[in-house]
Amino acid sequence: MKRALFDALQAARAGKRPAALITELESGRQALLDGGTSSGDLALSDSELVLAKQALDDDRSGPLEETNLFVHVFNPPLRLIVVGAVHIAQPLVPMAALAGYEVVVVDPRQAWATGARFPDVRLVTEWPDDALRDLKPDRRTAIAVLTHDPKLDDPALGVALDSPAFYVGALGSRRTHAKRLTRLREAGIGEPALARIHAPIGLAVGAKSPAEISVSILAQMTQELHGATPLVKAGARL
Amino acid sequence: MTVKHDDVLGQAGRWRDEGRKVALATVVSTWGSSPRPVGSQLAVDETGNMVGSVSGGCIEGAVVLEARQAMDSGTVKLLEFGVTDEMAWEVGLACGGTVRVFVERLE
Incomplete structure (x- = not known):
């Protein structure tokens, strides 16, 4: 994980904002979803973005269907x-x-x-x-x-x-x-x-x-x- | 009130700030019974210090070995442990489930 993305994730957690880290498991490329915008070296399609937001709302980490992407949900405590x-x-x-x-x-x-x-x-x-x-x-x-x-x-x-x-x-x-x-x-x-x-x-x-x-x-x-x-x-x- | 046993990423960041090499392992999927849910994390530093977990303790040894390779090489890995896997028997995944663990270096 790139340090800049790690720091952005930690900032979202410290600010008690819901965030999702999306990882492409083969390459290790990642995107961070924080407040509706995504950052990182992984580009997400619109449909992947919708699914990732849904996982965040459901408070459920897991693989995104029909992709090699893993969504890691970090909701506030x-x-x-x-x-x-x-x-x-x-x-x-x-x-x-x-x-x-x-x-x-x-x-x-x-x-x-x-x-x-x-x-x-x-x-x-x-x-x-x-x-x-x-x-x-x-x-x-x-x-x-x-x-x-x-x-x-x-x-x-x-x-x-x-x-x-x-x-x-x-x-x-x-x-x-x-x-x-x-x-x-x-x-x-x-x-x-x-x-x-x-x-x-x-x-x-x-x-x-x-x-x-x-x-x-x-x-x-x-x-x-x-x-x-x-x-x-x-x-x-x- | 902060809970140290759950602040895996916080500890990983502090280790990295001290200049240590660090790798993160994350449970990305599970089948059958498994003691730790998807999203559970283990952080390892270059001297073998650990925080968090990806199982009830049965696969941590194998994951730590992979994590120490990943922190040197920078290559990500997707590990799978289960009852059908010879390695899982060796490392003793006695709970009868299958877990996949993603290992990456914290840059």
Whole structure:
């Protein structure tokens, strides 16, 4: 790879712009697609350009059909928005970062959302609905609502369910969630949107501690991200 | 918060900035079960330092050898490993899949 193209790719990644590197596998010639324009020593036909852009939108690296070209998609990191700078959020933030997520923690309660409790992560202290509107969740965003306080959780869920986020989870027991659904229905949110909420949050792995609950949340996010069906051990009781 | 184990290209660039020869290996296609998806990368420097991966560890040894040749010659290579491939048995691709890996020098 030519150093100039490498540097251009790294600049696109640092600027959080979606970019695709297209390589002709026989010659090693390459083109970089960044913001609709391509550069490099590989000239792409119009149809190849269309296919490469499609791969970028689909977030799917792979060979371009009927060519000897490989498209390597470099999308910005997945995002996790955690609403509630609570105890469970403390292990969830670094675990999600390790899994490749860019994490933002939202909590207007400044006693909770402190740099001492949450080092190395972006903290937003706006009210959750305003914060989520500003953050513009897209289909590569997960949202975990953890405050356990309806006056913070409900506005957050209102905006989350109006977004294309691939995962929306909310902390709380079945009873808490039943009450929450009643409130959200009264607020005019429809059943298909309400059915998107994962609650009680996380896969049922018997999690107890904040770190274990974080594992179960991250596992459920991963399952949704990849559209996976969990494997069940033979003879396991469901 | 940066994640070191995933910043393969960042590390490759830093090695190159220090004047080391560097090669990149990228998984370009997979069939059957394979532990690392298409797009996974491994960077290697001239002394054999590695960051990233292109398999669960079973083909890295062979890929590193090819990478060290590529960083000297500048010639790109497309490697294929699979159960039908004698070499894959030697390097122990036990997972039963096939992977193709593109190897190139970082200029």
